[in-house]
Amino acid sequence: MPRKALSPAFGFAFSPLWRPPLLLFASLAAMLAANAASAAEAPEPQTRYLWPDGAPQAQGEGDADKPLLFVYLPAADKATGAGVIVCPGGGYGGHAMDHEGVQIARFYNSIGVAAFVLRYRLSPYRHPVPLMDAQRAIRLVRHDAKKYGVDPRRIGIMGFSAGGHLASTAGTHFDSGDANAKDSIDRESCRPDFLVLCYPVISFTESFQHGGSRRNLLGDKADDAKLTHYLSSEKQVTKDTPPTFLFHTNEDTGVPPENSVLLYLALRKAGVPAEMHIYAKGPHGVGLMPGDPVLSSWSKRLADWLSISGFLSAGERVPVRGRVSLDGKPLSYGTIAFIPEKGAGPARSTVVARVRNGEFQFDSTSGPEAGKHRVLVTCMSHKVISMTPTLPEEMRLEFPAVIEAGEGERDLNFELKSKAN
Numbered sequence: 001m002p003r004k005a006l007s008p009a010f011g012f013a014f015s016p017l018w019r020p021p022l023l024l025f026a027s028l029a030a031m032l033a034a035n036a037a038s039a040a041e042a043p044e045p046q047t048r049y050l051w052p053d054g055a056p057q058a059q060g061e062g063d064a065d066k067p068l069l070f071v072y073l074p075a076a077d078k079a080t081g082a083g084v085i086v087c088p089g090g091g092y093g094g095h096a097m098d099h100e101g102v103q104i105a106r107f108y109n110s111i112g113v114a115a116f117v118l119r120y121r122l123s124p125y126r127h128p129v130p131l132m133d134a135q136r137a138i139r140l141v142r143h144d145a146k147k148y149g150v151d152p153r154r155i156g157i158m159g160f161s162a163g164g165h166l167a168s169t170a171g172t173h174f175d176s177g178d179a180n181a182k183d184s185i186d187r188e189s190c191r192p193d194f195l196v197l198c199y200p201v202i203s204f205t206e207s208f209q210h211g212g213s214r215r216n217l218l219g220d221k222a223d224d225a226k227l228t229h230y231l232s233s234e235k236q237v238t239k240d241t242p243p244t245f246l247f248h249t250n251e252d253t254g255v256p257p258e259n260s261v262l263l264y265l266a267l268r269k270a271g272v273p274a275e276m277h278i279y280a281k282g283p284h285g286v287g288l289m290p291g292d293p294v295l296s297s298w299s300k301r302l303a304d305w306l307s308i309s310g311f312l313s314a315g316e317r318v319p320v321r322g323r324v325s326l327d328g329k330p331l332s333y334g335t336i337a338f339i340p341e342k343g344a345g346p347a348r349s350t351v352v353a354r355v356r357n358g359e360f361q362f363d364s365t366s367g368p369e370a371g372k373h374r375v376l377v378t379c380m381s382h383k384v385i386s387m388t389p390t391l392p393e394e395m396r397l398e399f400p401a402v403i404e405a406g407e408g409e410r411d412l413n414f415e416l417k418s419k420a421n
Contacts, residue, residue, distance in 0.1 A: 045105070045117070046071035050136045055121070057129055063119075067133040069140070070117040072105035073148060080112035080312040083150035084196065085137045089161030089285065092130065092216035093123050099287030100160040100198075107288060111303050112312065114150050116141055120166065123216035127231065130217065134170040135190035139177065142188045154311050156194035156242070161255055161285060162213040164200020165233070168263065171195040171244070172236035194311055195244040196302060199252055199284055202259035204228040205235075210255050237266040245305045246276040247298045254284030275305050307349040308366075315348060315369035316405045321361040322412035324377055326397075330358025333381040336414075338368035338403065356384065370405035374398055377416065 048069045058065045069085070086108075088100035095101065097117070105115035120133040138155060145152040159167030174191040181187050201210045204218075205228050215222045217231070229235055244267055248257040257278050267274040282295045289295040306312050320338075324331040334355040340348035351368050353360045355377070362368065379395040397416050404410075 046073075048116075048140070050133060050140060056132065057125075059125070064121065067121050067136070068119050069137055070101070070105070070119070071148065072102075072109055072115040072117070074109040074112045074114060076149075078109075078112040079114070079149050081149065081151040081314055082112070082154045082156070082306065082311050083114040083116065083141055083145070083148065084108060084155070085134070085141065085157045085167075085192075086115055086117045087120065087134065087157065087159035087163030087166045088117065089159070089163040089199075090122070091210070091212045092162045092165075093212070095119060095122070096160065096163075096285065096287075100163065100285075103288055104158070104160075107299055111306075113306070114148055124219070126219045126221070127217050127227070130166050131169050131173065134166050135174065136185070138170065138174075138190045138192055139185050139188040143185045151314055154193055154314070156196060156311065157192040158196035158198070159200060160198045160287070162201050162210070162216075164197040165202065165210075165213060165217075165231075167192075167195055168197055168200055168202060168233035169231060171242050172233050172238075191240075192242050194242050194306075194309065196247075197244060197260065197263070198247045198298075199249065199255050199257075199286075200246070200259055200263070201255050202234055202263045203232045205232045206258070206262065208256040208258045210259075234262040234266045237263070237270045237272065239270050239272065241267065241270060241272045243273040243309055244275075245302055246274065247279075247302070248277070249279045249282035249284075249286065249295070251280070251282055252284045273309065275301075277301055308351070310349075310365070313348055313369060315371070317364055317367045318370055318403050318405060319362055319364045319367045319409040320403065320412055321359070321409055322414065323358045324355050324360065324414045324416065325358055326379060326416045327418055328415075331355050331377070331379060331416075332357060333384045334377060334379045336360050337376040337378075338373040338401070339376060340369065341372040341374065368403050370403050373401050373403060375401045375414070377414065 048071055050067045055065065055067055086101060086104050088096045090096050101117040105117050108115040116137065118134065118137050120130045134157065138157060141148065141150060141155055142152045157167045157170050159165065171192055176189045177187045179187055201213045203209050204214045218224065218227060221227050246260045246264055248260040250257055260276060264274055264276045277298055279295050279298065282289065286295060288299055310317060324336060335352055336355050337350055337352040339350045348369050351362060351366060353362050377397045
């Protein structure tokens, strides 16, 4: 059965799946050299003490008693206005400052996000000291958002392992600030706008808990039932918990993936937007896992989630609904994508909705941003349910559209014709 030609535009793009080994190795060597050169040229981070005149409950005057931020800012031409506090893991007894700190900050900078690596206080400091440090970090970045080129409404917190426990605690225990505080930083909200949790410690009550983190954080109160319940993040989720991205591996025996699963289910129950990825292979503490073509892809999934969730752009999302017809009949089953025009900046993301029986809809959180787009309609089937194939291959139609910002939902109707008709 011949393929029907469609208008106004129809075409294919092919990506080769194989290349000669010599070319592959040459490309890999060039990539590694470029990465090394980029790291060598990267500026040293700024440092910022959370409390320059001394942290509350400090037990001494050493570095371990002075929580601070290492500030990594993206190039001005890449900056999206998003910022994230990064909490390295280490069981509340150390900091994995390189592969869960510096390398993560460089990744964020590569996608235009400002990163603030947090050196929080560790054992023998006990709860609530690490949480105080995390909350203060959020308040400080929000207070000085203009200085760092960050949007105060797009500041998240990320954590690995025990740092993931700290980040999740900050995402379930927060306040709007003290309006009467003498310190203007303390007047700011400490609620993060999003959470990124990588193989996180979550529960202090379940059989798969990480006992070392619990003991280091709680000391002689490690068996306090009320406190362990309070610091089990899956038990503290509410509808106000920020949108969350979760990454774990099935082979993790240090902090089993049940931690992420339990939190994800709690987020689902509370109606909080969440995305979770559990990879089959990989031990605990993998960081970005460079060199692993599968596991390293989690950072790309994170970048995609940040984009589609609107954290990489301050643009207004527009709710859109409408109808799509093909040759005078409702498009039975397909998709409609609004693709930002090239040059609009890397932060604007493509949004896609399903078309069923000719109708589609985007709400105010999932809709396209205001501006120029290419609209791509893909016909997946002429019948939603059919016993035999109805198309030899998918068909696509592409055309321009402009989405204007403003109040209310937009109605957009598309009447499409194939060239054959």
